[in-house]
Amino acid sequence: MAKTVETTKKFNPKFGKKELNLLTRLSNALAVSGDEQEVRAIVYEELKEFEASMHTDAMGNVIVVREGSGKDRVRVMLAGHMDEVGFMVTKEDGDGLFEFTIIGGIDPRQLVGKPVVIGRDHVPGVIGAKAIHLTTAAEREQELKVDALRIDVGLGGTKLVKLGDRATFDSKLAVLGPSLRGKALDDRLGVFTIIQLLKNAPENVDLLAAFTVQEELGLRGAKTAAYHLNPDIGIALDSTPANDLPDFDGEENTIHNTMLDSGPAIYLMDGATIGDRRLIKWLSETADAEGIPWQYRQPGRGGTDAGSIHKSRAGVPSVSVSVPQRYLHSAAGLVRKDDVLNTIKLLHAALSRLDKSILSSQEK
Amino acid sequence: MSFELIPFLKSMLSVAGLSGYETPIRDVITPVWQGLSDRTWVSSHGSLHAIRYGTAVEPRPKVMIAAHMDAIGLMVTDIDKGFLRFTQVGGVDQRILPGQMVIVHASNSGETVELPAMVVMPPTYLLPKDGGKGALPQKYLLIDTGLRANEVEKLVRVGDVVSFATEPRELSGDTLSGHTLDNRASVAATTVALDMLSRRKHQWDVIAVATAQEEVGGIGAMGAAFDIMPDFAIVIDVTFASGPGGSSAGTFELGKSVPVTWGACDHPALNKAMEECAKEYEFPITRDFAPRGSGTDAWDVQVAQAGIPVIELGIPLRYMHTPVEVVSIKDIKRAGRLMAEFINDLPVDFMKKVIWE
Numbered sequence: 001m002a003k004t005v006e007t008t009k010k011f012n013p014k015f016g017k018k019e020l021n022l023l024t025r026l027s028n029a030l031a032v033s034g035d036e037q038e039v040r041a042i043v044y045e046e047l048k049e050f051e052a053s054m055h056t057d058a059m060g061n062v063i064v065v066r067e068g069s070g071k072d073r074v075r076v077m078l079a080g081h082m083d084e085v086g087f088m089v090t091k092e093d094g095d096g097l098f099e100f101t102i103i104g105g106i107d108p109r110q111l112v113g114k115p116v117v118i119g120r121d122h123v124p125g126v127i128g129a130k131a132i133h134l135t136t137a138a139e140r141e142q143e144l145k146v147d148a149l150r151i152d153v154g155l156g157g158t159k160l161v162k163l164g165d166r167a168t169f170d171s172k173l174a175v176l177g178p179s180l181r182g183k184a185l186d187d188r189l190g191v192f193t194i195i196q197l198l199k200n201a202p203e204n205v206d207l208l209a210a211f212t213v214q215e216e217l218g219l220r221g222a223k224t225a226a227y228h229l230n231p232d233i234g235i236a237l238d239s240t241p242a243n244d245l246p247d248f249d250g251e252e253n254t255i256h257n258t259m260l261d262s263g264p265a266i267y268l269m270d271g272a273t274i275g276d277r278r279l280i281k282w283l284s285e286t287a288d289a290e291g292i293p294w295q296y297r298q299p300g301r302g303g304t305d306a307g308s309i310h311k312s313r314a315g316v317p318s319v320s321v322s323v324p325q326r327y328l329h330s331a332a333g334l335v336r337k338d339d340v341l342n343t344i345k346l347l348h349a350a351l352s353r354l355d356k357s358i359l360s361s362q363e364k
Numbered sequence: 365m366s367f368e369l370i371p372f373l374k375s376m377l378s379v380a381g382l383s384g385y386e387t388p389i390r391d392v393i394t395p396v397w398q399g400l401s402d403r404t405w406v407s408s409h410g411s412l413h414a415i416r417y418g419t420a421v422e423p424r425p426k427v428m429i430a431a432h433m434d435a436i437g438l439m440v441t442d443i444d445k446g447f448l449r450f451t452q453v454g455g456v457d458q459r460i461l462p463g464q465m466v467i468v469h470a471s472n473s474g475e476t477v478e479l480p481a482m483v484v485m486p487p488t489y490l491l492p493k494d495g496g497k498g499a500l501p502q503k504y505l506l507i508d509t510g511l512r513a514n515e516v517e518k519l520v521r522v523g524d525v526v527s528f529a530t531e532p533r534e535l536s537g538d539t540l541s542g543h544t545l546d547n548r549a550s551v552a553a554t555t556v557a558l559d560m561l562s563r564r565k566h567q568w569d570v571i572a573v574a575t576a577q578e579e580v581g582g583i584g585a586m587g588a589a590f591d592i593m594p595d596f597a598i599v600i601d602v603t604f605a606s607g608p609g610g611s612s613a614g615t616f617e618l619g620k621s622v623p624v625t626w627g628a629c630d631h632p633a634l635n636k637a638m639e640e641c642a643k644e645y646e647f648p649i650t651r652d653f654a655p656r657g658s659g660t661d662a663w664d665v666q667v668a669q670a671g672i673p674v675i676e677l678g679i680p681l682r683y684m685h686t687p688v689e690v691v692s693i694k695d696i697k698r699a700g701r702l703m704a705e706f707i708n709d710l711p712v713d714f715m716k717k718v719i720w721e
Binding site for chain 1: 481618
């Protein structure tokens with residue numbers, strides 16, 4: 001007889017000093033797609049206890065396997081991406097000034113007048129703009145294009161920066177009342193969540209954790225990670241836009257995607273994946289049973305690592321769960337602490353009640 | 365009084381002090397200037413005045429140094445479902461606003477609470493058709509405090525000021541970036557001058573003024589000039605440094621010179637005397653042409669009472685009126701030293717030379 005799930009201890013995640021410190025380090029790290037080393041180092045440091053079952057694959061994904069005990073354990077892949085959108089310095093243009101290019105989906109209108117950091121040494125720089133006094137009214141209606149902007153690290157700064165260095169916004173994680181404001185919360189929240197789940201792993205499942213690379217360039221790291229792990233099911237833990245702002249004309253905003261304070265967002269369908277209906281049911285029923293607030297992410301475009309995982313090998317039933325976040329891919333996003341904690345809580349509770357019967361259910 | 369330039373400048377760049385709301389910056393400058401002067405007082409507009417008495421017998425001639433301390437920023441105009449709409453105080457290019465870190469000085473609870481916040485750009489489909497392209501008009505931007513709507517209603521009210529929150533950072537090559545270097549870089553230079561003069565025996569009285577409300581039209585300087593009625597005035601403000609996005613015409617390289625303004629506001633005899641002083645002490649200077657006025661406090665100081673002769677100095681600054689303005693520390697020191705040497709060398713009868721010819 002299969003081990004019953006009641007033996008798994010309750011897990012009540014919180015934002016104590018330790019957790020906030022970890023998320024701060026994760027958010028402030030510079031790890032633009034293709035150069036994820038800073039976050040990789042944090043993951044290794046944080047998960048020392050799993051050293052024996054941890055490795056970095058050919059692409060740079062960090063893979064951690066945490067086996068449970070008992071029979072018939074479901075092999076669950078959890079994917080959270082380490083990379084963030086950002087910049088690469090591509091050309092020197094005079095004393096301490098550099099041309100740069102955008103990596104990932106950043107609206108160029110978000111760049112102007114921002115402090116940035118460049119390279120492994122986090123060399124400080126700024127993206128400035130011409131003085132308003134020297135612009136015309138017509139000019140101020142035009143958006144400033146990337147090729148007109150420069151990263152300025154100061155006079156004589158040429159030696160501090162190497163062409164090819166990655167750069168990102170210099171925004172430090174901050175607590176704003178019930179919210180957290182920080183850069184790269186897409187998807188350091190996923191990385192953070194998986195670290196919490198590994199450290200408090202339910203015994204009834206095998207957790208196959210993938211801290212993935214290059215998600216922002218097309219869900220690329222998850223592809224090789226899923227192949228290697230060969231899981232029974234896959235869950236992408238990511239962050240999705242909460243477009244819950246007022247509409248400009250006062251009309252009701254019906255296309256919010258998700259809303260803050262409404263709990264983890266379960267995906268029915270995005271641009272890359274149709275969520276497995278059995279997994280959606282499992283997650284939403286768990287949330288209801290545990291009294292955890294949750295919401296559907298409005299079906300639409302976009303994609304998470306689930307888009308790669310569900311097409312791995314002969315196919316892997318997959319779903320995505322995201323923390324709702326405002327202003328992704330800008331100098332800083334904004335999330336509610338409660339939404340982050342409820343996401344961890346939901347995943348822990350759902351994993352704790354998971355057994356192989358889910359795969360033989362008739363929902364399909 | 366120990367005065368250290370970079371820490372002092374950074375502390376000035378770490379506080380608000382929008383035009384008309386200068387208390388936070390005045391509170392940072394006051395103790396430093398108190399240590400370098402004989403007396404300080406606050407004007408009816410909120411400018412900070414500090415006098416160093418000269419050694420000449422009374423009635424002594426007096427020179428005023430004016431450097432504005434106020435900052436550009438934003439002001440709340442409406443609260444919409446927990447988000448704030450806003451207008452500008454001073455001239456802000458709307459294109460620098462999306463994603464900008466700010467502080468809302470929320471006053472609805474009776475005391476002012478500083479709320480860290482962010483200017484945000486709503487997603488395209490919550491905007492009218494033209495919102496997806498070009499610069500996003502400021503009227504569509506919002507401020508998010510991260511607080512829930514009921515909390516925002518409790519704390520914030522229309523009229524609360526919003527300051528930039530970007531922290532000052534030292535960059536390479538003795539340069540520094542931050543918000544409101546326009547014109548706290550010049551307050552720093554003025555402090556360098558006061559510090560030097562505190563170890564000299566200057567004959568003239570020197571009145572340094574950190575002026576209020578320059579960004580909305582030379583208001584503090586206007587009152588200061590009337591009140592002090594100096595024999596002549598030095599107005600110091602930032603000017604355009606060469607850099608990305610700007611034309612090279614009429615701009616100055618960082619770290620290379622003190623631009624001395626030449627235009628209708630500037631008395632030719634003072635200009636000549638300043639050039640001679642710079643030559644004597646080997647300060648590199650350049651000419652900043654402002655034929656129709658330079659847009660500084662000089663405009664209002666010159667026409668106070670029966671008229672005041674004015675000379676203007678500049679500090680080259682990149683990215684003026686953005687929260688990441690960049691200045692060279694060398695330029696600040698040099699401008700301060702030039703002012704100190706100039707004032708220290710003023711003979712009691714200097715004004716006899718300030719004539720029209």
